[in-house]
Amino acid sequence: MSNIDPILLLSAIIVVATPILLAAIGELVVERAGVLNLGVEGMMITGAVCGFIVATLTGSPWLGFAGAALGGALLSMIFGILTQLFLSNQVATGLALTLFGLGLSALLGQGYIGVKGPSVPDVYLPILRDIPVLGPILFRHDIIVYLALAIVLGVWVFLERSRAGRVLRAVGENHDAAHALGYKVVRVRLMAIAFGGACAGLGGAYLSLVRVPQWTEGMTAGAGWIALAIVVFASWRPGRLVLGAWLFGGATALQLALQAAGGVQIPIEYLQMAPYLATILVLVILRAGRAPGSLGRSFHASS
Amino acid sequence: MIRLERRPEPSRAWTLATPFVAVALTMVAGGLMFAMLGKDPVEAIRTIFWDPLFGDFASYSRPQLLVKAGPLILIAIGLSLGFRAGIWNIGAEGQYILGAIFAAATGLAIYPAESWIVFPAMIVAGALGGILWAMIPALLKVRFGTNEVLVSLMLVYVAEALLASMSLGLLRNPEGMGFPGSRNLAQYPSAANLDLIPGTGMHWGVALALIAVIVGQVVMTRHQLGFRVRLAGQSPRAAVFGGVNPGWLIVVCMGISGGLAGLAGMFEVAGPAGRLSIDFNVGYGFTAIIVAFLGRLNPIGILLAGLLMALTYIGGELAQLQMNLPLAAIQMFQGMLLFFLLAIDLMTNFSFRFGRRATA
Numbered sequence: 001m002s003n004i005d006p007i008l009l010l011s012a013i014i015v016v017a018t019p020i021l022l023a024a025i026g027e028l029v030v031e032r033a034g035v036l037n038l039g040v041e042g043m044m045i046t047g048a049v050c051g052f053i054v055a056t057l058t059g060s061p062w063l064g065f066a067g068a069a070l071g072g073a074l075l076s077m078i079f080g081i082l083t084q085l086f087l088s089n090q091v092a093t094g095l096a097l098t099l100f101g102l103g104l105s106a107l108l109g110q111g112y113i114g115v116k117g118p119s120v121p122d123v124y125l126p127i128l129r130d131i132p133v134l135g136p137i138l139f140r141h142d143i144i145v146y147l148a149l150a151i152v153l154g155v156w157v158f159l160e161r162s163r164a165g166r167v168l169r170a171v172g173e174n175h176d177a178a179h180a181l182g183y184k185v186v187r188v189r190l191m192a193i194a195f196g197g198a199c200a201g202l203g204g205a206y207l208s209l210v211r212v213p214q215w216t217e218g219m220t221a222g223a224g225w226i227a228l229a230i231v232v233f234a235s236w237r238p239g240r241l242v243l244g245a246w247l248f249g250g251a252t253a254l255q256l257a258l259q260a261a262g263g264v265q266i267p268i269e270y271l272q273m274a275p276y277l278a279t280i281l282v283l284v285i286l287r288a289g290r291a292p293g294s295l296g297r298s299f300h301a302s303s
Numbered sequence: 304m305i306r307l308e309r310r311p312e313p314s315r316a317w318t319l320a321t322p323f324v325a326v327a328l329t330m331v332a333g334g335l336m337f338a339m340l341g342k343d344p345v346e347a348i349r350t351i352f353w354d355p356l357f358g359d360f361a362s363y364s365r366p367q368l369l370v371k372a373g374p375l376i377l378i379a380i381g382l383s384l385g386f387r388a389g390i391w392n393i394g395a396e397g398q399y400i401l402g403a404i405f406a407a408a409t410g411l412a413i414y415p416a417e418s419w420i421v422f423p424a425m426i427v428a429g430a431l432g433g434i435l436w437a438m439i440p441a442l443l444k445v446r447f448g449t450n451e452v453l454v455s456l457m458l459v460y461v462a463e464a465l466l467a468s469m470s471l472g473l474l475r476n477p478e479g480m481g482f483p484g485s486r487n488l489a490q491y492p493s494a495a496n497l498d499l500i501p502g503t504g505m506h507w508g509v510a511l512a513l514i515a516v517i518v519g520q521v522v523m524t525r526h527q528l529g530f531r532v533r534l535a536g537q538s539p540r541a542a543v544f545g546g547v548n549p550g551w552l553i554v555v556c557m558g559i560s561g562g563l564a565g566l567a568g569m570f571e572v573a574g575p576a577g578r579l580s581i582d583f584n585v586g587y588g589f590t591a592i593i594v595a596f597l598g599r600l601n602p603i604g605i606l607l608a609g610l611l612m613a614l615t616y617i618g619g620e621l622a623q624l625q626m627n628l629p630l631a632a633i634q635m636f637q638g639m640l641l642f643f644l645l646a647i648d649l650m651t652n653f654s655f656r657f658g659r660r661a662t663a
């Protein structure tokens with residue numbers, strides 16, 4: 001235990017939490033619009049492979065992240081069209097999206113296994129990064145870490161302070177009433193779903209370009225599902241989402257640190273269970289707040 | 304102008320036609336996809352759907368059809384019960400793994416003693432393993448209202464870690480030269496789940512899957528449980544007024560699906576797989592979800608869907624060998640199939656109307 005450096009651990013938590021936070025904030029917007037997309041895992045892994053391919057081909061990680069967001073958004077549109085225009089069951093469609101994404105990514109990434117991608121530089125923040133303790137924890141990361149937090153803040157402002165955000169919430173709370181007021185329920189939901197897909201794609205690319213950084217099949221390993229759990233844990237509020245992501249980042253970073261530190265009597269396999277068990281535990285302990293009223297229900301104007 | 308109008312009752316014709324149309328569209332779309340990736344689409348489709356039954360190696364792959372369809376059907380029958388009631392057990396993969404671990408542990412505990420009791424004991428242990436694992440999301444949902452989709456799914460990852468730990472530690476073959484994996488149960492006569500008719504792939508698990516189809520059909524159409532399940536799925540409030548205890552229904556549905564998934568794991572570890580290893584599970588628990596939907600949550604439909612999915616599994620392996628396609632590509636195919644199925648489902652519940660709505 002004494003081999004674990006608390007500053008490094010806290011810094012690692014922020015990095016580990018970032019992909020989950022990105023995917024979760026996207027899904028939060030989707031669910032606030034009244035749509036349950038269980039395909040986060042599939043969109044994330046598609047983002048991971050798209051980001052890695054684009055970054056490797058162009059040599060630019062930033063184009064990679066853009067490609068990942070685009071890939072995730074495009075994939076989410078399959079879900080959007082099926083659930084919003086074809087009125088399919090959202091649970092089943094989301095599961096299909098996950099399966100499809102896992103398969104598609106394996107197919108696309110076939111030639112990229114073991115390839116080394118371009119590296120993502122850390123942002124150089126003078127003065128801030130030299131603050132003792134806080135500097136290494138908070139101010140020595142890559143730009144995506146800060147982008148993720150900025151997106152969370154942006155979503156909060158959008159949902160709570162903007163007119164468009166109020167429309168989105170109205171659509172999620174009661175789609176029939178929103179429709180009666182003249183809001184375009186399907187259009188709002190499609191935009192929310194695309195945003196969710198783009199965020200999940202970014203989160204996936206963060207895994208393949210920064211955290212690992214490599215492409216391997218099935219590399220998201222349930223991160224998309226954990227993102228879904230965090231949205232429930234956060235009671236659909238952006239602020240608590242960050243807390244949730246750091247909590248799960250903490251469970252993961254701690255078990256990785258324990259593995260690396262060695263000298264622990266617990267086998268690695270049991271340590272690997274920790275983030276998943278922590279997710280279940282938190283779902284049990286913290287009773288979720290009220291879900292958006294129309295969550296998961298199909299909307300058909302004439303009914 | 305084209306409008307959608309909800310049908311007063313789901314169309315029977317479309318309910319039956321949907322799976323076939325979906326399969327046809329998947330072949331077309333899948334072919335286009337392979338073409339874009341620079342693979343010969345006709346050859347790919349033929350390798351996946353035709354060669355396993357009639358190709359050069361068909362004598363090897365035909366028995367595999369039953370071997371792979373057995374667990375898929377067994378798990379899907381259990382899942383369909385819950386899905387009809389609106390209870391989403393997504394973690395059958397984990398329950399399958401736990402069934403296999405429990406069964407293997409039971410068999411290995413008795414090894415090498417030979418007795419007729421070994422095999423039945425393993426069956427009981429396998430079912431128990433699956434039920435116990437399924438009870439975690441079920442009881443948490445009943446007691447704390449946690450989401451069963453997320454909990455059952457998280458437990459898949461926990462089960463995979465447990466499987467790795469078991470095949471590397473407690474259940475590792477002491478004579479295995481340090482390689483991971485347990486003893487081979489298929490070579491332990493009292494525990495082996497061999498073909499009932501040699502060379503057909505027809506083992507006890509396949510037989511049980513067929514029995515499950517029949518029992519499932521009877522329960523859904525004739526039994527009180529089937530009625531309650533359908534009622535809860537159509538209208539949870541009406542079900543409560545009709546005397547259905549929602550908590551009881553969750554426990555029963557999750558228990559049945561977990562138990563059947565556990566049994567599927569048991570028959571797999573004692574027969575076709577033979578032993579526990581890190582990569583013992585191959586996604587049957589997830590594919591069974593598609594089988595359940597493709598079969599319209601109907602036991603007879605699930606039987607046919609299970610055979611079709613087994614075909615794509617074998618075809619996927621062939622495509623991997625012959626065309627260098629990744630095995631996961633088959634998942635893409637399966638996901639696509641489900642997409643088309645869900646999209647065409649619109650025709651079952653809605654009809655297209657042309658022209659303007661008549662004013663009332």
